[in-house]
Amino acid sequence: MSPNFFDQWKADVLTQVDLGLDQWLPKVDQVPTTLHRAMHYAIKSPGKRIRSLIACASGDLFGADIEDVVHSAVAIELVHTYSLVHDDLPCMDNDELRRGKPTVHVAFDEAIAMLVGDALQPLAFKVLVNQQTKLNNEVRLRQIQVLSESIGSLGMVGGQAIDLSQIGMSMTQSELEFMHSKKTGALFLASAELGALCGDVSSTSSRELLRTYAHQIGFGFQVVDDILDATSPTEVLGKSAGKDLRDNKPTYVTLFGLDRAKEMAHEIAENTKSTLRLLPKEGGYLDDIAKLVFDRSH
């Protein structure tokens, strides 16, 4: 699709997601005010909102109205933000910078950061169950099923546990992929599925292709992340650069070297293009999102 169309669509979507987040987050003057201020602080950091874009582009591809999909995107952003806030805590990755700002436990304290995560998670389910959309009860339940299964011990949180257990250890490529398919991939997949469920996804082959796309883009996102962590300065990343290496974490760069990691990113980008060609409208905005992911500098 033409970049101008996409840029306009992206700007519209992100505005609506921000409005949606404002609608669903409790106001900062509601008790407990410190917790609510911290929740806003965490959510309002200028993230890339890639998962929101995937949800909305998937919905668009299957004929959903953006007003309906935006609540799914909000639910995904709430979960993604909770996972970042917990991951940054001292007992996890111990990161002090996120999206160019002090992390929540630095700006507030550890207890508040823990509770921010604990409160954002059920808010995501509250959004899915209470959303004022045309979605029928069956679709709502299916969305809740997808989200709850994506982020548990067999999904996102499981990936995080594997990641922590591998510090200082070597991993094969398939082990690394397995870990990332959960840690990052599960929520990418949920984003695509939640969005698509807002439209008509009765075609099994299209759903399968969408899942393949989400898997590829999640995988690519991670390889690019590892390349950027190894090559970009902190100012550009908005988070501490070179941290994986210092933390002795296995990454695509540490395991296979920078050149091979770059080759892998290129291969995944090509595979993603092949998947997109098989989707209706050649994937629509999902194609532009793939370019964003593979060509990003931070």
Add this chain to the structure above:
Amino acid sequence: MSPNFFDQWKADVLTQVDLGLDQWLPKVDQVPTTLHRAMHYAIKSPGKRIRSLIACASGDLFGADIEDVVHSAVAIELVHTYSLVHDDLPCMDNDELRRGKPTVHVAFDEAIAMLVGDALQPLAFKVLVNQQTKLNNEVRLRQIQVLSESIGSLGMVGGQAIDLSQIGMSMTQSELEFMHSKKTGALFLASAELGALCGDVSSTSSRELLRTYAHQIGFGFQVVDDILDATSPTEVLGKSAGKDLRDNKPTYVTLFGLDRAKEMAHEIAENTKSTLRLLPKEGGYLDDIAKLVFDRSH
């Protein structure tokens, strides 16, 4: 109801809840195994399962089958356990003993304890959405709505945030009640509602009475907890005794003295009896549960 009937019913219910937890928890040999072992460790500690009993007794009162209610009880126990695991962490209450065993971050480590909580929470929603019961889609969504709203920043986690912000400060009785109505009360209320939703709760007055009961018993539970913390040895409590006082936390005992706290517990028990008399079957097993709460020694 006769104590024998209740004891038999209670034993049956708790057996079924334990079987339900086993059914829903991922097996300990599933990857990531450490996380799954820690989830089992946290859940299998011999808790009182008061919330499960409230859910099942509420269901029973409104004609639900125990096989249907047990999944609601499982969801509640998963959430309750997650909240204990996170509350015990060093950045929160920093407790090393729970239900007579080392807390999860002591038996494993802090990162695993964090992830145990993060994984138990979505599992609760997965149970409610996937439960193999007669409950229709509308009831399932209503259950998910109740749970998601009970445990967020305006419910349980909000109460926890208020609690942490009050360390070393004085509180009025109404401030303390407000905090506990969220920190403890919200999940008691959700337990009663989830259970009742498994049956026929079309009578508005009965639902209102059930809410009143849940509020009273949650309030009473907390006052008794404060009395026990101040008067019982660690061996009996299964958690560190006298900890509230050492942590400089406002409790019913520190604010009003032991004698007045005991009077309050007695008054709440009497009020709870009045509520029970207005419910169908005089509250059924909810009456016996009230006695458990008010007469407990740990």
